Amino acid sequence: MQKKVFDVFIFFLCFWSLAGVFGVEVKSVSVTEGDSVTLPVKLTQIQENEEIEWKFEDILIADINRKDNNITYYNNAADGRFRDRLKLDTQSGSLTIMNTTTKHTGLYKVTRDHWTSVNNTFSLTIYAHLAAPVINRDCSSSVQYCSVLCSVVNVSAVSLSWYKGNSLLSSISVFNLSISLSLPLEVEYQDKNTYSCVVYNPISNQTTDLNISTLCQPCPEHTHRFGVIEAVIRLVLSALVGVAAVALLIYDIRSRHFHLRRRVQTSASNTD
Structure with a gap:
């Protein structure tokens, strides 16, 4: 089932890369809500007196200042959606977002002093958990x-x-x-x-x-509908039978009356 789903819906991809503005490569990453995700930076080690900043949609959310040997998380940034959810790797500069929600979907960018390398912009998509249909x-x-x-x-x-x-x-x-x-x-x-x-x-x-x-059992509405139709049909048939019975009775009465009159007339003629 998994294979046929993704064959049909192939235009959705979990991970892909595309060229961004000014030649910056944008890497797209997808995870399920509640998972942790790490946005990696390809650094062997952060240099002394160097500062690395992480931004979400151009909003500063975390930075490392090796000059002061200080890590700062801006918990009130972006409406507080990253509060107590961020973790920076002091060696590589990679950013981990813990207990993700759909509100964390967006564009992330890391900048480094005098850094011209690509692979520093990420498009993160957080998908909600799917319930069975x-x-x-x-x-x-x-x-x-x-x-x-x-x-x-x-x-x-x-x-x-x-x-x-x-x-x-x-x-x-x-x-x-x-x-x-x-x-x-x-x-x-x-x-x-x-x-x-x-x-x-x-x-x-x-x-x-x-x-x-x-x-696929009969619906109550259909059963009721069929019951009403059946009752109507029975009522109509009963009425037709009743009409036919009355018509036969009237015919029988008229016929008897006609024959009786004929007998009386015949008897009167014979007497004369």
């Missing part, structure tokens, strides 16, 4: 097929897809917004194929299988 019966749709709805809530940068075995049937994606997604599917009641609903981002996925025999 939920499959519910949709009783407002077709009564000829089993209609189901696969849903996920409060998601961003994910795709939601239906699979029949290993074949993709349908898919829907969302990128920057945090919304809820739903994807419908109709199957025959006696269908013996395997269906699954998958939600995935570039680094993880969650799958829920469709159990047709369990989920």
